[in-house]
Amino acid sequence: MKIAVAGTGYVGLVTGVCLASKGHDVTCVDIDEDKVQVMKQGISPIYEPGLSELMKENMEHLTFTTDYVSAYKDAEVIFIGVGTPEKQDGSANLTYVYQVAKQIAQSAKRDCVVVVKSTVPIGTNDKLESYIHDKQKADVNIYVASNPEFLAQGTAVKDTLHASRIVIGVESEEPGEILQRVYADFEAPKLIVKRRSAEMVKYASNDFLALKISYVNEIANLCETVGADITEVTKGMGYDARIGDRFLNAGIGYGGSCFPKDTKALSWLASFNDKEIRTVKAAIEVNDSQKFKLIKKAKKYYEDFLFLNVAILGCTFKPGTDDLREAPSLVNVPLLLEDGAHVRIWDPVGTDNFRKKIPNQKIQYCESIDEALVDADICFIFTEWDDVKKYDVQKYKQLMKTPIVLDGRNCYGLDAFENTGITYASVGRPTVNDR
Incomplete structure (x- = not known):
């Protein structure tokens, strides 16, 4: 299939390269001309084990450009993988997502599915679809689907090619069927749900893991006081299949592009709707303190x-x-x-x-x-x-x-x-x- 990917950060580039490795013709779009020239040489601009090698193996299926019009005009599927950085109040900044949505609306010349890979607040895909339909120039069908990523830095290529699950959020059958074709050669459970459910799966998953880490760190702090050894404690916990042994390593807190941002974003969203997720709020507080x-x-x-x-x-x-x-x-x-x-x-x-x-x-x-x-x-x-x-x-x-x-x-x-x-x-x- 002819696919375009907006953004060449961790999510966008890894997604594009992995799709190309399955035989799709993928055009990756970025605003940075210098970065594009580097990628045209088969060099990954980000440090991610295995990514450069996979790029070089699949350059025949990869195109890198700053020309979004040519990339989007006849693509069957367009993935949005741009950043959604944290605002001062903890909410997600959707500026880059909407910029790409506008470009797609003004460029698309054929029916296509716009797939939001970026982590966005619940309800964003609904708003994006309305926004695109208001801005689109050509008389074509543009569907919007949610397809959250679950990759971790350091194992992103493996996490994409051998995913634990592929979640597809759609409001009608056609975009769901198209995305099933996109992922036909990916051996992973494919879950078709409503868009808002797909958006929530991402936040709920990341925030649960953040909760698990913060809980273990609090238990570790108590172990120091009472004379227990957290490694022995977590080993005993890990044998319980209901708990599992992953994300039980005590330390000085979680970091990265997902857990801190996503816990704050979900907490903000709950507060904005006059709700409070006290467990997530506590995880944020524990993590901030644990770093010191x-x-x-x-x-x-x-x-x-x-x-x-x-x-x-x-x-x-x-x-x-x-x-x-x-x-x-x-x-x-x-x-x-x-x-x-x-x-x-x-x-x-x-x-x-x-x-x-x-x-x-x-x-x-x-x-x-x-x-x-x-x-x-x-x-x-x-x-x-x-x-x-x-x-x-x-x-x-x-x-x-x-x-x-x-x-x-x-x-x-x-x-x-x-x-x-x-x-x-x-x-x-x-x-x-x-x-």
């Missing part, structure tokens, strides 16, 4: 960070991505700098983005974990990269001035630090070699 857990732990060892050498291992919100959105490092590093610390950061892919987010000349960026640890007074682990998890823990003592390691992602077993002289404090577990 390591700083609070550090205060046990140092009253302040003035002139201290602080090593930061990992600055992205999770491993496998260079995304920093809502990463704990973004709120912790400024506090350390403000308190007079000398900060050294190591991350395998995230440092360039961190420089852009926090352009502070005093931050030293390191090529290796060893370099970050030399003469450090304390070490914070914010991201559970494999390089960190596989790191020889004896080096913390060999390289650091004062071997105090505060692990926000529980990268190591406690026994690895027994009798080492290294103070190792994690989340929800007893501190080893406390001072």
Whole structure:
């Protein structure tokens, strides 16, 4: 089928490339000419494992352009995968979605289905359909469907090609049948529902996972007080099929492009309609507080960070991505700098983005974990990269001035630090070699 995709961020580009890998002819549209030229060379502008390789394998089915008119005029299906960033009040900013909708309305010359992949508030697809029909120039049938994405950064290609489910929200049979053809070669359960239900599935799913993480983090905090070990507790919980063992890793909170934004958006939507989802509101509050857990732990060892050498291992919100959105490092590093610390950061892919987010000349960026640890007074682990998890823990003592390691992602077993002289404090577990 002839398909167009608006937006080449995580959602748009991954969707376009994966559809092309199934034999569809896909045109990806972006407003950034430089970005388009990079993609024309088969190079992914975003860091996502497996994406560049899949792009290069399927370039015969991929076109990249800034010319939305040529892309939309004769496409059978047009996916909208642009961003819906968070506004100051927590609601979703739909400016980019409506910009694309207007372009489609003015460009489409044949019957087509507009598929909203972007995460949008419940009822948005209904409004978009009316908006497009009001703006369209040609006498053609333009259907609007909701098709939320459930991909995770770091595993986006796998999550798309081998989806847990494909949710299609439509108000009539024809667009549903067309989308079933689009996804005919995708081996995943396909659920046809009403548009508003599809929109809600996305929010309800993400917010449930955010709730699960925040709940486990609160249990972890209590474990520290009562002397239990959260890893043992969650192992016991995970055997219960009703609970499952995923998203039970205690730490310093969730980040990324979805959970923070979607919890706030759903909470705002409920409030706007004179409702309150107290569980989601609590998850947001717990997560905001959890991000500062390591700083609070550090205060046990140092009253302040003035002139201290602080090593930061990992600055992205999770491993496998260079995304920093809502990463704990973004709120912790400024506090350390403000308190007079000398900060050294190591991350395998995230440092360039961190420089852009926090352009502070005093931050030293390191090529290796060893370099970050030399003469450090304390070490914070914010991201559970494999390089960190596989790191020889004896080096913390060999390289650091004062071997105090505060692990926000529980990268190591406690026994690895027994009798080492290294103070190792994690989340929800007893501190080893406390001072």
